Amino acid sequence: MPASEELKGLVSRLPDPDQNGTYANLDLDKVQRIEWVAAGLEMLGREAVLGLIDLLVEPGKGDDVKPRFALHLLAVRATRPGKERIRAEFSRAVASQLGGGRPKAVQAYLIERLQWTGTGAVVEPLGKALVDPELCDPAARALVAIREGAAEQLLQALPKVRGASRRSLITKLGMLKAREAGDALRQALADSDPETRVAAAWGLARIADASAADGLDLFELLLALLNCAEVHAGWERINETDACLALAENLATAGKKDAAAGIYAHLAKTRRDPSERHVRAAAERGLAALGQTSAGGSDEEGFRPLFDGKSFAGWKVGENTPKSWRIESGLLVLTGGSNHLFTQGEFADFILRLQWRAAKKGYNSGLFVRGRQIQLADGQAGMLFASKSAPGVPQLHNPPGQWNEWEVTCVGRKLSLKVNGKPAWEIDDFKPARGPLGIEAEGQPIDFRHIRIKTLAK
Amino acid sequence: MKKRTGKVSRRGVLKGVAAGAALAVVPRHVLGGPGQPAPSETLAAGLIGCGGQAGEDLNSYIKQPGGDYKLVAACDVDKNRLAAAKQRFGEHVQLYTDWRRLIERKDIDVVSIVTPPHWHALMAIAAAQAGKDILCEKPMTRFIAEGRAVVTAVKRYGRIFQIGTSGRFGAQKSNTSRTIHKIMQSGLLKRCPGVFIQKGGFPVQEYCGKVNLKPEPVPAHLDWDMYCGPSPLRPYHPHRFGWSHRFYWDYEGGGLADFAQHYMDPFQWIYAKDDTSPVEIEAVAPPQHPEACGVWAWVELKYADGLTLVLEGDKWGPRYDRKPQRHVSLDDLDPESRKKVEAMPDPEPLLTFVEAVKTRKEAGGHVEAAHRAVTIAHLSNIAIRLGRKIRYDPVKEEIVGDDVANRLVSQPMRDPWHL
Numbered sequence: 034m035p036a037s038e039e040l041k042g043l044v045s046r047l048p049d050p051d052q053n054g055t056y057a058n059l060d061l062d063k064v065q066r067i068e069w070v071a072a073g074l075e076m077l078g079r080e081a082v083l084g085l086i087d088l089l090v091e092p093g094k095g096d097d098v099k100p101r102f103a104l105h106l107l108a109v110r111a112t113r114p115g116k117e118r119i120r121a122e123f124s125r126a127v128a129s130q131l132g133g134g135r136p137k138a139v140q141a142y143l144i145e146r147l148q149w150t151g152t153g154a155v156v157e158p159l160g161k162a163l164v165d166p167e168l169c170d171p172a173a174r175a176l177v178a179i180r181e182g183a184a185e186q187l188l189q190a191l192p193k194v195r196g197a198s199r200r201s202l203i204t205k206l207g208m209l210k211a212r213e214a215g216d217a218l219r220q221a222l223a224d225s226d227p228e229t230r231v232a233a234a235w236g237l238a239r240i241a242d243a244s245a246a247d248g249l250d251l252f253e254l255l256l257a258l259l260n261c262a263e264v265h266a267g268w269e270r271i272n273e274t275d276a277c278l279a280l281a282e283n284l285a286t287a288g289k290k291d292a293a294a295g296i297y298a299h300l301a302k303t304r305r306d307p308s309e310r311h312v313r314a315a316a317e318r319g320l321a322a323l324g325q326t327s328a329g330g331s332d333e334e335g336f337r338p339l340f341d342g343k344s345f346a347g348w349k350v351g352e353n354t355p356k357s358w359r360i361e362s363g364l365l366v367l368t369g370g371s372n373h374l375f376t377q378g379e380f381a382d383f384i385l386r387l388q389w390r391a392a393k394k395g396y397n398s399g400l401f402v403r404g405r406q407i408q409l410a411d412g413q414a415g416m417l418f419a420s421k422s423a424p425g426v427p428q429l430h431n432p433p434g435q436w437n438e439w440e441v442t443c444v445g446r447k448l449s450l451k452v453n454g455k456p457a458w459e460i461d462d463f464k465p466a467r468g469p470l471g472i473e474a475e476g477q478p479i480d481f482r483h484i485r486i487k488t489l490a491k
Numbered sequence: 492m493k494k495r496t497g498k499v500s501r502r503g504v505l506k507g508v509a510a511g512a513a514l515a516v517v518p519r520h521v522l523g524g525p526g527q528p529a530p531s532e533t534l535a536a537g538l539i540g541c542g543g544q545a546g547e548d549l550n551s552y553i554k555q556p557g558g559d560y561k562l563v564a565a566c567d568v569d570k571n572r573l574a575a576a577k578q579r580f581g582e583h584v585q586l587y588t589d590w591r592r593l594i595e596r597k598d599i600d601v602v603s604i605v606t607p608p609h610w611h612a613l614m615a616i617a618a619a620q621a622g623k624d625i626l627c628e629k630p631m632t633r634f635i636a637e638g639r640a641v642v643t644a645v646k647r648y649g650r651i652f653q654i655g656t657s658g659r660f661g662a663q664k665s666n667t668s669r670t671i672h673k674i675m676q677s678g679l680l681k682r683c684p685g686v687f688i689q690k691g692g693f694p695v696q697e698y699c700g701k702v703n704l705k706p707e708p709v710p711a712h713l714d715w716d717m718y719c720g721p722s723p724l725r726p727y728h729p730h731r732f733g734w735s736h737r738f739y740w741d742y743e744g745g746g747l748a749d750f751a752q753h754y755m756d757p758f759q760w761i762y763a764k765d766d767t768s769p770v771e772i773e774a775v776a777p778p779q780h781p782e783a784c785g786v787w788a789w790v791e792l793k794y795a796d797g798l799t800l801v802l803e804g805d806k807w808g809p810r811y812d813r814k815p816q817r818h819v820s821l822d823d824l825d826p827e828s829r830k831k832v833e834a835m836p837d838p839e840p841l842l843t844f845v846e847a848v849k850t851r852k853e854a855g856g857h858v859e860a861a862h863r864a865v866t867i868a869h870l871s872n873i874a875i876r877l878g879r880k881i882r883y884d885p886v887k888e889e890i891v892g893d894d895v896a897n898r899l900v901s902q903p904m905r906d907p908w909h910l
Contacts, residue, residue, distance in 0.1 A: 054701035055738075056777075056785050061808070064777040071778065092726045093706045102702065105781040109877060112895040138726075145723070145781070149895060170906045171723070177903040201906035208903055228907045235909065267595045275620045278647060308597040311622035311648045318649070412677040413835065424839045427678060428766065 036084035036100075040077065044085070046070050047099045071106040075119065082107065082126035086143065091136040101142065108146045120150050128155040137167045144171045153181035160186030169198040173205040184211035191217055200229040207236020215240060222257055227265070231272045234261055238280035251292060255280075259299055274300070274312055281319055290323050297323070322454065333485075336386065339376060339470070340365050340484040349375045349469070357474040365481040367398060367474055375401070375471040382489040385441040385470065391433040392478040401471030402441060403463065407450065409479070415439075415450055415457045423450070426457040436482075444489060534848065535598055536560040537623070539590045539614055540605035541567040541576040542733065548626040548655045549603050558845030563599060566590045569732075570712040588714055590614060594621045601848070604628055607736040608743045609722045612637030613908055615652070619644035624848055628655040629752035631865040633722075633743065636901035638862030639888055640910040645858040653844040653854040654861035658757035663841055663855075668761045671819050673835045675763035679828040683798040685762065685819040689754045691805035694746035700738035700783025704728040721904035725782075738784050744872045745784030751802060751868035756856060758864075760841075762798060762819075765860040768885035769867065770795050774874035775808060790871040795885070802871055873899045 036044075047070050051058035059067075074081040085107070088100035111120040127143050128151070135143075144162065147155055148171075156179060162172035163186065176183035187202050187209075194202065203221045206214035214236070221233035241254055258280065262273035277296050285293035300316035324333070339347055342363040345354070357370035367374075385402075389409065398409040407423075408416040414430045414437075417423035429452040430437050440451040449459035472481065536549055546562075553560040565576045566587040573586045587593045594602070594617050602618040603626040604611055612632045618625050625645070631654055632638045645652045662668045674680055706726030709715045715727050722741040725731060736742040737749050759765050769792035776787035788808030792800040803811045821829050841855030866888075873896050874881050882891040890896040904910065 050702050053699075054703045055696075055699035055783065056702060056780060057696035057699040059777050059786055059807075067778050092704075096703070098703045102780055106778055109778065112877070113879065114893070149898065174903040174905070178898045197906060204906055204909050205903065208909060232907065232909070268591045271595070271617065271620045275644075275647075282647075308622065311650070315648050412679065412831070416836065421839070424836070427676070 034080065034083035035087050037080070040074075040081055040084040041088070043070055043073050043077075044088070044099050044103050047102060050098065067106065070103065071110055074103055074107055075110055078119075079122055079126045082123055083130070086127070086130050086135075086139075089135075089139045089142060091138045094136075104142075104146060105149075108149045111150050121152070121154060124150045124152065124155045128158040131158045131162055137165070140168055141171045144168065144175050148175040148178045151175060151179045153179065155179075156182040156186050160190060163187070163190035163198070163202065164193050166194075166196075166198055169194065170201045173201050177205050177208050180209065184209050184213055187211070188214060188217065196226075199224075200226060200232055203229055203236060204232040207232060207239055210239045212240050219254065219257065222261055227269050230261065230265075231269055231276075234258055234273045234276040235279075238276040238283065241280055241283065251289070255292060255296060259296065263303065274304075274309075278312075278315055278319070281316075285319070285323060294320060294323050294325055298325075335487040336384075336485040337487070338483075338485045339385075339387075340481070342482070347377055349377055363482060365484070367472065367477075367479045367481065369474065369476050369478055371474050371476065373401070373471050373473050375469040377469070379467050379469050380443075380486065380488060381465065381467040382444045383442075384487045384489065385443070385484075386438065386486075387484040388436050388438045388482050390436045390480045392480070393433050396433055396477045396479055397475040398477060398479050399473035399475065400439070400441070401469075401473065402443060402448070403466040403468050405463075406473065407439075407441065409473070410475075415452055417448070417450075417458070417460070420460055420462075422460050423448075423458040426450075426452055429453060429455050429457060438483075533559040533561050534600040534624075535563050537564040537566070537593045537596065537599040537602045538562060538576070538580075538605065539566045539593060539602060540607075540610075540628075541565055541569075541572040542605065544605045544628060544655075545576065546580070546603075548605065548628060549601075551655075551657070552626055552653055552844040553601070555843055555845045557849075558843075560601065564593045564596060566593045568714040568718045589717070591617070594618060594623070599623055601626060608748070609633040609741065610720050612641050612910065613721060613904075615641045616644040616910070619648045619650045619652075622648060622650070624651040624844075626653055626655065626844065627861070629861075629865070630743065630748045630868060631752065631861045632869070633748075634899065634902050635866050635869045635888060637910060638865060642858045642862050649851065651844065651847045651851070651854055652856075652858040652861070653847070654752065654756070654856040654858075654864075656753045656756045657856060658753060659760035659860075660841055660843075660855055662757035662761050663838065667818070668757075669837055670821060670832075671761050672763055672838055673832050674819055674821065674824065675761075676838070677828070677832050677835060679831060680819065680823055681796075683762075683794070683796045683819060684817060684823060685797075686799045686801070686814045686817040687758055687762065688801040688803060688811065688816045689751075689758070690801075690803045690811075692754065693750050693802070693804050693806070695786050695804040695806040698738050698746035698749065699785055700735075700740075700745075700780070701728075701730050702780050702783045704730060719905070721908035723905060740782060740784060740872075740876075743784075744868060745787075746804070747787065747790075747802060747871055747875075748865075748868045751871070752861070752865050754802075755864035755867050756860070758800070759860060764794065764798070765863055767794065768863055768883055768888070769793055769800060769870060770883055770885060771880065772870045772874045772883065773880040774871060774878075776875040776878070777808075778878060779876045787875050790874060792867060792870065800867065802867075869900075 048063040048066055050056055085100045085104045088097055090097045111123040127146050130143055131140055156176060159172045159176050162168040176186055187206050191202050218233045218236045221229055224230050258277050262270060262277050281293040281296040297316040297319040301313055304312040353372045357368060357372035358374055359366050394411055396411050399406040400409055406418050412427050413425035414427055416425035438453055442449045445465060446463050447461055448463035450457040538545055549560050562580050562584050564585045567573045577584060601624045604614045605628050608630050611627055615625050615627050707728055709727040731739055771793040774790040779785050786807040787804050789803040789811040801811050842852055844854045847854035870883055877896055881893055881896050884891050890900055
């Protein structure tokens with residue numbers, strides 16, 4: 034629809050750029066004029082949108098600075114809360130001008146406006162643009178931004194395109210985590226173009242999570258991905274390996290621990306070249322997080338309980354102990370007071386695990402290890418006293434009322450702490466010694482449970 | 492453990508412990524054993540981006556006591572700049588126009604990323620995937636979702652990352668800053684009355700893009716497609732290339748994005764906000780052009796705990812006049828909390844890049860902190876570009892209740908690139 038004289042007049046009222054071609058010259062008057070023109074255009078509705086589009090030209094073929102800016106002003110205004118009807122009308126009007134004879138560069142500009150304002154109502158015209166090699170990627174990007182109904186459009190176009198367009202659609206389906214694209218992505222793993230293969234691997238890693246079904250055989254997928262990553266070299270290998278690790282993380286999060294462990298174990302075993310030590314280390318960390326080692330086996334192997342859940346067996350009890358301690362419902366309960374509790378046994382090198390739950394804020398206690406204390410206090414939990422390299426890690430801790438798990442590893446001169454599975458610190462100047470473990474009573478109530486230890490031979 | 496007289500004295504607990512600092516050392520199996528650079532070895536470096544800042548980060552962050560580097564490879568999309576790099580860095584430096592070939596090299600320990608920001612994330616991610624440590628120029632990213640992807644990659648592969656700004660290293664030396672840090676870290680200040688105003692220090696009018704660019708032929712020495720990379724392929728114009736890339740949303744985000752990381756780096760450390768983001772963002776600015784960055788007045792950002800942050804251009808439009816600057820202090824705490832904070836040990840000294848590479852503990856300007864700092868700039872620009880207040884979920888890292896604003900948080904990349 035050609036722009037009316039009224040429309041052209043309105044658009045011309047937009048301020049001119051300054052002599053440098055920028056809008057650095059905007060003063061409050063000019064800003065008001067912009068708002069006024071935009072409001073006026075918005076009131077003209079569909080007619081204004083179509084008229085403005087008719088004023089757009091290919092870059093270099095004329096001056097369309099103001100209509101371009103005006104169209105974008107309308108786009109942004111249309112996305113304000115409460116303006117859904119205007120947004121829908123704007124998007125429909127813009128989408129109606131795709132296809133047909135307009136210059137590709139102009140259509141690309143329109144597609145980009147739809148990336149801002151479009152909803153599921155305009156995915157079909159965008160889908161049609163996918164078969165045009167010049168517009169495929171811009172349209173695909175707009176569809177990804179819109180999300181609703183996008184995957185269907187990308188999939189219907191996939192058999193109709195080749196080369197860079199095909200690679201683009203495969204990648205965008207991966208961006209959407211579109212499960213219905215599983216088969217298409219699997220096929221693309223064997224594509225002749227390495228970049229398409231990489232995109233397919235990456236996309237599959239994203240979509241294969243716990244709820245993945247729809248023709249995606251997880252076992253076959255794992256094999257295919259691991260295989261890809263192994264036979265390729267350089268850039269492709271780096272990317273496909275990352276897809277394997279990303280997939281393992283997704284699977285672990287989704288509770289598919291065996292599948293995740295399978296990926297990690299394979300990578301830990303096969304990536305032995307020094308140049309890939311970071312891959313092996315990542316795989317080993319993944320296994321550790323699953324409670325496994327690369328040699329296999331559960332993480333609790335070799336541990337024995339220090340607290341049996343029903344008695345003080347193994348702990349030094351005196352006449353003052355009940356002033357601070359009692360046992361209740363399987364918990365070792367510190368009620369307060371100042372009577373610390375020490376083990377009867379003495380330990381040199383070990384891994385200690387325990388869980389504790391503070392009753393309220395401002396809690397205060399400590400864990401005695403080789404005569405030193407790891408702070409168990411609100412805001413400073415995890416700090417090793419008198420060390421400059423073992424700070425408190427309150428950010429790793431759950432708040433009072435929730436359980437925390439500590440793992441203290443003490444070997445030779447090395448002492449390290451893990452909180453809720455995350456490493457807190459590690460030091461290398463911990464004086465070797467043999468002594469009991471202890472828990473400090475510092476006037477605050479804290480529950481303890483699952484205290485277990487694995488002693489390590491020298 | 493409180494200072495008190497009692498059965499177990501602090502001295503008793505400390506008996507037999509060697510006093511003094513200890514360098515945290517990480518076991519060999521985490522270091523990965525043979526091949527990892529020994530403390531006294533020179534790092535082999537690769538440089539991506541041979542413009543004005545090339546080499547600056549390598550010098551600032553590696554040529555420190557205990558550190559040195561040898562540049563073995565350099566990359567640029569512009570063959571002229573590449574030739575100049577050879578002049579500058581030496582004949583032995585291998586040159587590349589495709590940065591992926593540089594990343595593939597097994598003999599590089601650290602990559603220095605000195606391209607325009609729209610490339611930073613992809614290169615940092617690939618460098619991590621390839622087992623390199625990373626020096627990355629500011630602003631760290633062009634949009635928010637990029638930053639999270641970089642954090643994921645850096646953590647997945649246990650790499651060291653240092654952003655190209657270091658204000659926090661100075662901040663940690665100030666007693667006032669350390670005290671605020673301890674107060675905020677303690678969790679004892681429930682409602683934060685702080686108001687931190689960055690007044691000025693941003694180019695505003697100077698960093699506006701041109702709205703009337705006419706296409707020009709692509710110079711023969713420039714790979715324009717690779718330059719545009721993940722950003723839309725626009726008709727070539729010299730103003731979009733080189734220094735002035737700063738003025739375009741496709742590559743950066745004007746003066747706000749270009750300078751905010753410098754100010755937010757120390758601010759975040761002082762206020763212990765390295766792991767979170769503001770929840771409410773409001774800006775004063777005129778309607779923005781879709782491609783050229785424009786002028787802006789100020790942005791007010793609020794954190795969930797009440798802390799207010801203001802970025803003020805101080806060059807255009809109305810000045811910020813809602814709240815006066817107000818630092819947090821011990822006086823904001825009740826006496827009991829105050830004592831607890833005073834008893835807290837000083838924060839751990841921030842590690843330099845060289846120390847971090849050796850110990851494998853994170854550097855001072857580490858990846859999560861840098862991502863959260865630049866997120867402040869991105870949230871500001873989103874509010875500016877949409878002309879409305881936005882709300883942000885700092886855990887999900889999504890804008891709340893505004894799907895269009897969220898399309899600026901996570902922007903689909905141009906083929907073949909993706910996060």
